[in-house]
């Protein structure tokens with residue numbers, strides 16, 4: 001193998017790294033050779049170095065595939081375009097080389113950035129996007145596709161296909177339950193992957209039967225784990241019970257065997273769950289945590305920071321009982337995450353960073369999500385898997401990502417310390433390689 005590559009001229013060589021296999025946790029000492037945006041050759045680090053246009057001596061740094069943030073939002077309208085653009089470079093700076101945009105109102109700019117990044121004309125992560133969310137009339141989020149009939153649903157899916165989105169994101173602020181189920185069935189028939197929030201007017205079992213591929217956040221898992229789900233669904237349908245009011249009832253009626261049946265079905269159907277633990281924690285403790293000295297705030301425009309006010313006000317104006325409920329819910333959902341994981345349901349690490357989501361910053365928040373996953377009981381290796389392996393697996397692009405191997409995308413994170421020993425070591429960034437370009441961390 002060595003002889004046929006002798007004298008070859010690679011674009012970039014990264015010499016002497018401890019490559020971590022995120023599937024197995026095995027570590028080997030290798031030299032990595034890159035051509036354009038792919039890994040072209042790998043050899044044992046004790047062999048003779050091959051020629052390359054640019055050579056980096058990594059001095060035994062740990063190498064893992066670039067991180068994936070599997071739930072992020074580029075949004076806030078044209079007036080926040082600058083902030084959203086700035087996030088692209090920040091994400092690379094924090095070692096995040098791919099993101100899954102779970103819906104926003106900047107689809108046109110996002111498609112342009114996607115293309116520019118793929119050609120290395122702009123620095124940023126590879127963007128997989130749902131485009132605008134599908135919701136009902138007068139939805140919470142600007143830019144959503146408003147669907148109130150089967151015909152409007154067909155039009156919405158047509159427009160998403162024209163936009164060549166990577167998946168379909170459904171949202172529950174106004175979407176009718178039957179149309180939600182129909183959206184899942186129709187997405188599947190078109191060969192599109194679909195994930196989302198689930199209207200409480202349907203059961204999780206119905207959503208799984210209709211072909212839901214991904215569940216964003218844990219509220220819907222909690223609902224499906226209740227022995228009283230049918231009764232609670234009926235109350236919701238009749239308008240006698242609201243979303244947040246339902247939470248204490250769901251916690252009290254949580255049932256292990258109901259949950260086990262459900263989780264087993266999700267495992268069989270390969271339905272992935274995005275727990276977004278870190279934002280849950282951040283929003284549940286807005287009344288106790290002082291964020292005023294968060295360094296990242298200095299990077300944000302005043303207009304962007306003003307989008308945080310909605311959530312801050314609602315946290316501060318709520319009654320002590322509501323705040324306590326929120327915290328108990330947060331604690332319960334963290335336990336539920338481990339149960340999902342132990343049952344073999346595949347999780348995806350996602351931060352939910354973006355405008356309006358107070359103090360959840362694109363970049364650092366994914367590292368915090370990994371730390372949260374470890375805090376609830378996953379091993380560091382399992383947590384990393386939810387980011388770099390499950391992300392591409394869910395989007396069916398695992399051939400290109402998930403490992404540092406020949407033919408894979410040259411998206412690599414070099415760390416000074418071993419992340420398998422301590423998950424906070426994902427922040428000990430020495431350098432980031434994105435699309436074959438080398439970015440050394442300067443601090």
Ligand SMILES: [Zn+2]
Pocket residue numbers: 071072073102352
């Ligand atoms: Zn979100």
